[in-house]
Amino acid sequence: MEMDAIDKRKSVRKYKERFLNADEITKILHLLEMPFTGPGRNEIKFEFIAQDLDEDKGKVGTYGFVSGKYGAILGWCPKESYAYVDYGFTLENIALNLIDMDLGTCWLGGSFSRKNVIEAIGTDQRDSKTIPGILTVGYEAQGKRIRDVFISGTKRRRKELEECFFDSGLQPIEDEERKYILEGVRWAPSAMNRQPTRVIWDGNKVHFYLADAKIDLRYIDIGIAMCHFERRSRNEGLKGKWIIDSEAPKPNWLYVYTYLIE
Known part of the structure; x- marks a missing residue:
């Protein structure tokens, strides 16, 4: 590819x-x-x-x-x-x-x-x-x-897909197309490589959360991750729009946005 x-x-x-x-x-x-x-x-x-x-x-x-x-x-x-x-x-x-x-x-x-x-x-x-x-x-x-070299040594290791992205049952994503799209999100830059973004992919709704919202930079981090998601999704033919979903699941993370696939 x-x-x-x-x-x-x-x-x-x-x-x-x-x-x-x-x-x-x-x-x-x-x-x-x-x-x-x-x-x-x-x-x-x-x-x-x-x-x-x-x-x-x-x-x-x-x-x-x-x-x-x-x-x-x-x-x-x-x-x-x-x-x-x-x-x-x-x-x-x-x-x-x-x-x-x-x-x-x-x-x-x-x-x-x-x-x-x-x-x-x-x-x-x-x-x-x-x-x-x-x-x-x-x-x-x-x-x-x-x-x-020093900066790289002080950064955290990049998390794996199964640590950040889940299906509706909070299990690791299995679908290969979804994994490819989310791999682009995994490589989104974030402050000190903390990767605070979490995703629950539930049918045509993709919910975005912050695992850590202690400082303002985390909101920039999730914005960057959402950009990667939308760009790669559109490249794969999955067009949609960003919404606030009152019915989004409420795990132990801060809900931010949902991408509604049309």
């Missing part, structure tokens, strides 16, 4: 010492003009900091988590849980499109300076909104830095 953007996706923290060319910047700006929307229809306008943001210049301040020359995509988001879901959903959709353009990306949540970012974009909406995360973008460089 041909690899899609979800298969190709990885967190790129080392970029080439060559900044994006004018053609790539134009493509990114056109991409950001597209009407990306999340399940909750929160309007989030994303901006591209089309500057050389290497760490030596300190314009974003990624505390050494990213090196080389790169730009950043970000937006102001309402300070509300379901808005964070939309933020993760829409920005990951943008990330997958960038991957199809052969560009490297990396999500940053707590590892960037919001003060520096606000200075770079020239607007301040902190009274009612926040910038919960940014997406770096650039040309991937070969090799890993020593810090990358």
Whole structure:
């Protein structure tokens, strides 16, 4: 089976010492003009900091988590849980499109300076909104830095399918098509690889939950996971829509959304 953007996706923290060319910047700006929307229809306008943001210049301040020359995509988001879901959903959709353009990306949540970012974009909406995360973008460089090895060593192992995704009886998924779709969800990035998303697939309803909702970043994580689910489902011909289902099962997780397959 041909690899899609979800298969190709990885967190790129080392970029080439060559900044994006004018053609790539134009493509990114056109991409950001597209009407990306999340399940909750929160309007989030994303901006591209089309500057050389290497760490030596300190314009974003990624505390050494990213090196080389790169730009950043970000937006102001309402300070509300379901808005964070939309933020993760829409920005990951943008990330997958960038991957199809052969560009490297990396999500940053707590590892960037919001003060520096606000200075770079020239607007301040902190009274009612926040910038919960940014997406770096650039040309991937070969090799890993020593810090990358350390980061990988401190992350948790990626959970298996049967630990996160279940049928209506809370048993592991057996259907091969469903497993393929959910494998794309399993590889969705999440803060420190915690993988807080849980799924119950019940007929034409696919319920999404958070096993851990202690911090706002978890809502971004599930938004990213939901983006992967919708994209791969649609690629497999399973079109649907996101709803709030009052009759969704209530296991020991926090219910968030349901994908209703039409």
